[in-house]
Amino acid sequence: MYRLKRKFWRIILALGILFAVGGLVNQPDNGKAALSQGIQQLASWGNQSQRSSQPTTLPPTKQQAEAVLTSGIRSQLGSSVSWNGHGAFIINNNQPRLNANINSAPYAVNYKDRQGRAWRGDAWLNRTTRQYRNRSETGNGATNWRPAGFLQAYNLKNGYRHAYDRGHLLGYALVGGIRNFNASESNPANIATQTAWANEARSPESTGQNYYEGLVRQALDQGKQIRYRVTDLYDGDNVVPSGAHIEALSKDGSLKFNVFVPNCQRNININYATGAVTQR
Known part of the structure; x- marks a missing residue:
């Protein structure tokens, strides 16, 4: 189940980056900076989502x-x-x-x-x-x-x-x-x-x-x-x-x-x- 969730969030992250590229690549002013910032934010969200979906694997006391x-x-x-x-x-x-x-x-x-x-x-x-x-x-x-x-x-x-x-x-x-x-x-x-x-x-x-x-x-x-x-x-x-x-x-x-x-x-x-x- 964890592996399926991880794949799901990777797909969401990839789609988000594609949308970001499509929306920002044609912007004449500060397009590259905005694109970079957007991708970094999406990556951050993806990492946070993956961490939150992981099971708690703390060992027994x-x-x-x-x-x-x-x-x-x-x-x-x-x-x-x-x-x-x-x-x-x-x-x-x-x-x-x-x-x-x-x-x-x-x-x-x-x-x-x-x-x-x-x-x-x-x-x-x-x-x-x-x-x-x-x-x-x-x-x-x-x-x-x-x-x-x-x-x-x-x-x-x-x-x-x-x-x-x-x-x-x-x-x-x-x-x-x-x-x-x-x-x-x-x-x-x-x-x-x-x-x-x-x-x-x-x-x-x-x-x-x-x-x-x-x-x-x-x-x-x-x-x-x-x-x-x-x-x-x-x-x-x-x-x-x-x-x-x-x-x-x-x-x-x-x-x-x-x-x-x-x-x-x-x-x-x-x-x-x-x-x-x-x-x-």
Whole structure:
């Protein structure tokens, strides 16, 4: 939706500039100055409109994020867990527990836990595994299928307008080029209920899963080979994961991270046992 709005305002801005040119280019006195001033004003309006249309992507507060770090979740992460200041936690001093000394063809596999929940995605990636086409072009578009706990809430205030996305373990753009891997949004082994923030946030100031996937995408585009693993962590019998434990290590060692992205959002409270959402 944000991308559509951005395109809309770009079109409006372009049309406005065309009208300005048509009206001012034939003016004999101060035509060039007026044209320049008009274009600058239109650009300013366009930038303001784009900024106002962007969703609020503030990360969860430290207190809110730490609320998911129950004893059950901490036992799965280990003793070294530190807040990064931007929504996520650094695990094991950012050192992944992965082996990237691999000589094999690329692969991507999913695992469910004993309760049948989407649990882990493990992959060996290179440039050929990347997918640049959109989902509709490859037959992996949206469906009506919903993962457990996907009790959607809309028209939220003070941030993202909706609560949940169909959150992937292994992202479409990273593994969509692997033949026979189900990268659709209805793969129950690869999709779990994830907040809009945890799934979409992608800036250094708001480090959701998309931010870390972006680091992997860039490295793959540079020709790197990367071992990549995402593990959804559940507290007890909850149907909604508490967060995603994400690790990456390139074969040459130039890319490596070990992080936990909490499955929360600044403007909502979540009942992880059921998926029910209330506005904060």
